[in-house]
Amino acid sequence: MTTTDAGKIVDKLGRPARDLRISVLDRCNFRCPYCMPEDQFPEGYQFLTRQQWLSFDEIERLSRIFIQLGVSKLRITGGEPLLRPDLPDLIARLIKLEGIDDLALTTNGALLSRMAGDLAAAGLHRVTVSLDSMDEEVFSHMSGGRGSLAQVLEGIEVAASHGLGIKINTVVQRGINDHTLLDLLEHFRGSGHIVRFIEFMDVGTLNHWNLAKVVPARELRDLIHARWPLVPLEHNYHGEVAKRYTYADGAGEIGFITSVTEPFCGNCNRARLSADGEMFTCLFANRGTDLKGALRAGASDEQLLELIGKVWLHRSDRYSSQRSTGNAAVLDHDRVEMYHIGG
Numbered sequence: 001m002t003t004t005d006a007g008k009i010v011d012k013l014g015r016p017a018r019d020l021r022i023s024v025l026d027r028c029n030f031r032c033p034y035c036m037p038e039d040q041f042p043e044g045y046q047f048l049t050r051q052q053w054l055s056f057d058e059i060e061r062l063s064r065i066f067i068q069l070g071v072s073k074l075r076i077t078g079g080e081p082l083l084r085p086d087l088p089d090l091i092a093r094l095i096k097l098e099g100i101d102d103l104a105l106t107t108n109g110a111l112l113s114r115m116a117g118d119l120a121a122a123g124l125h126r127v128t129v130s131l132d133s134m135d136e137e138v139f140s141h142m143s144g145g146r147g148s149l150a151q152v153l154e155g156i157e158v159a160a161s162h163g164l165g166i167k168i169n170t171v172v173q174r175g176i177n178d179h180t181l182l183d184l185l186e187h188f189r190g191s192g193h194i195v196r197f198i199e200f201m202d203v204g205t206l207n208h209w210n211l212a213k214v215v216p217a218r219e220l221r222d223l224i225h226a227r228w229p230l231v232p233l234e235h236n237y238h239g240e241v242a243k244r245y246t247y248a249d250g251a252g253e254i255g256f257i258t259s260v261t262e263p264f265c266g267n268c269n270r271a272r273l274s275a276d277g278e279m280f281t282c283l284f285a286n287r288g289t290d291l292k293g294a295l296r297a298g299a300s301d302e303q304l305l306e307l308i309g310k311v312w313l314h315r316s317d318r319y320s321s322q323r324s325t326g327n328a329a330v331l332d333h334d335r336v337e338m339y340h341i342g343g
């Protein structure tokens with residue numbers, strides 16, 4: 001295997017596997033139009049069954065193997081991960097794994113006020129709460145009419161009161177929520193919670209993406225800078241995807257995730273595990289590698305290590321970079337949906 005000096009595996013472009021995103025189920029209590037549009041996921045939609053979900057034993061075992069290959073950061077995601085029964089039990093297991101220095105969770109926040117205490121007690125370090133607007137109507141539209149803004153804000157407060165680090169993820173869509181972003185920043189300035197604006201991405205095939213709906217982070221940064229001057233910050237670590245800024249007046253930090261206009265494939269060190277146990281090496285992949293099949297067929301740890309190692313070793317994904325250079329071939333292929341692999 002090709003490895004770094006520290007003996008960790010690297011892919012064909014020299015990128016190590018540092019970060020594993022674990023989707024714990026594909027269901028969600030929201031229907032954000034940019035992810036799970038209501039018309040495509042109506043009542044009665046056939047999501048994965050419990051038997052298809054990886055069990056906590058299976059997730060723990062695979063996590064150990066990813067750690068052997070170099071992973072040190074885990075993020076629990078979904079669908080909506082807080083809908084997975086007994087989630088704090090999984091957190092308590094994962095936090096004990098040797099080699100993990102960061103354990104985080106991404107949630108829409110609807111159930112957070114109820115669960116934050118148990119998650120913190122189980123050892124979770126941080127939560128990222130997705131919140132697209134502080135305007136009730138815009139929020140309602142962007143959660144597919146399912147979410148309550150008050151509930152999400154309460155979830156953030158309760159999580160903070162339990163000592164969880166908080167980031168806010170805001171997907172930006174032109175003409176939909178871009179007129180409400182300064183209000184959102186106003187709300188969180190000075191709170192210590194870092195807001196990160198995410199360019200609307202062409203993940204999946206169901207969300208009617210087009211470039212005109214993307215607000216380039218540059219444009220947004222200039223708008224914010226005109227109101228509250230910003231100072232750029234260095235990356236915290238190699239492979240960090242957010243471009244970080246601090247308010248010049250000391251009111252805290254914000255970030256931009258520029259997946260469309262300034263892709264960062266060169267540093268992409270993320271592996272993804274779907275709820276039904278497929279490994280994906282890119283958000284825009286059209287197929288994954290079935291690890292659950294191998295697990296349930298009785299593969300040994302060595303065999304799983306070999307299988308996962310090979311997938312990483314052969315990885316050459318750089319979809320966003322190719323898209324930005326207008327490579328039409330990459331735009332045409334099928335893509336896995338975001339709710340399936342968790343973003």
Ligand code: SAM
Nearest residue numbers: 035078079080106107108130169200201342343
């Ligand atoms: N349900 C949880 C949530 O919303 O936080 C976790 C899963 S969700 C798929 C993970 C992240 O992906 C969220 O922050 C969401 O806003 C983001 N996301 C989903 N679809 C997106 C898209 N088309 N472009 C950019 N970000 C997207």
Ligand code: SF4
Nearest residue numbers: 028030032035079108
């Ligand atoms: Fe659900 Fe998250 Fe997708 Fe919204 S972004 S539909 S909350 S999985």
Ligand code: SF4
Nearest residue numbers: 265268282283319320
């Ligand atoms: Fe990583 Fe794929 Fe996104 Fe590039 S397009 S940053 S390889 S997930």
